[in-house]
């Protein structure tokens with residue numbers, strides 16, 4: 017009998033042998049990449065558990081396809097399924113143009129309060145890269161997912177709302193803001209920052225990582241990004257002192273503990289490009305994390321292969337997703353790279369604690385790329401590559417498990 021995941025009292029997941037996992041195929045190239053990814057997932061689970069475990073995939077609707085069929089971009093039943101079954105996975109979704117939901121991805125994150133955006137950035141041998149030593153890149157970004165300038169608290173220029181706000185800020189704070197300004201509010205809370213940084217520190221401890229960098233722009237934005245850094249250091253002292261130590265408490269010599277340091281965001285872009293091997297787990301506010309995730313992904317093959325997960329470690333909810341869009345010009349051509357959604361599945365299996373399944377998928381992906389069997393996006397940047405379709409890439413991976 018297929019069963020739902022449940023959350024234990026210690027906030028770990030109780031995973032049955034036959035979990036029900038909801039998935040959204042996705043719009044555009046979702047039709048190409050999802051079946052390929054599902055074949056890879058099923059083969060790895062079957063091989064790792066000798067057929068004793070099986071994922072029961074439950075298709076749920078969202079996006080353009082859902083809108084055309086039901087008139088709803090994000091049906092309640094889909095959210096209820098993600099709530100009930102705790103963990104799910106999705107392909108890319110078309111963003112509705114004009115009115116209603118600003119972005120379906122943001123809506124799912126907000127409704128389920130998925131406060132961590134997890135973006136690992138790791139090099140796989142043979143992937144075309146624009147940098148000299150991509151093999152040094154192995155970082156994991158924890159991006160805050162609910163606050164910052166992304167909270168959606170904005171007013172348009174030349175409206176009564178912006179005029180009221182400008183007047184209020186002038187009267188109450190003496191702030192001078194040009195009359196024709198649009199205004200956005202950037203909330204960064206102690207609660208939001210600490211739960212994000214706590215997840216990053218716990219990940220570093222559980223996965224034996226070397227260091228955690230708090231990336232911020234606190235030299236300019238002192239009470240938001242600067243506070244994010246200070247709350248991070250407080251957390252190290254208050255909750256992680258047996259396993260982690262801050263730079264200021266050890267002068268750079270952590271003595272066997274995990275070193276927690278901080279980096280100004282602009283410098284972080286330079287350092288992680290020039291000396292990626294020095295950096296490991298990165299914790300950031302929302303906007304910096306958005307930029308940094310794609311910039312680092314470019315070092316190791318770009319968005320065709322970059323995975324992502326949105327997680328609430330307190331409720332156990334997680335929605336894992338391809339980080340690229342729907343690439344409509346390629347939809348239905350069986351052409352694009354399924355790597356992003358496949359590696360998002362790897363994150364999902366790690367979240368479930370099925371680490372052998374995750375490792376098998378990663379090593380089969382590595383072997384396939386090392387054998388120069390790749391989709392068009394990598395083939396155009398690799399010499400001597402054999403270009404294959406989306407489904408044949410998945411078959412080649414399964415052959416190498």
Ligand code: NAP
Pocket residue numbers: 045049107108109110111121319320337338339340341342343344352353354355356393
């Ligand atoms: P996009 O769909 O990510 O496509 C941009 C380009 O990235 C493609 O033309 C292609 O490059 C490359 N690409 C994307 N996915 C690939 C894959 N699997 N394999 C190989 N190459 C891939 O971005 P967009 O055109 O800006 O957005 C299209 C739609 O997607 C919009 O409606 C947008 O709102 C939505 N979107 C959704 C998500 C999401 O659901 N997570 C994220 C971003 C955008 P080449 O042309 O060079 O081959």
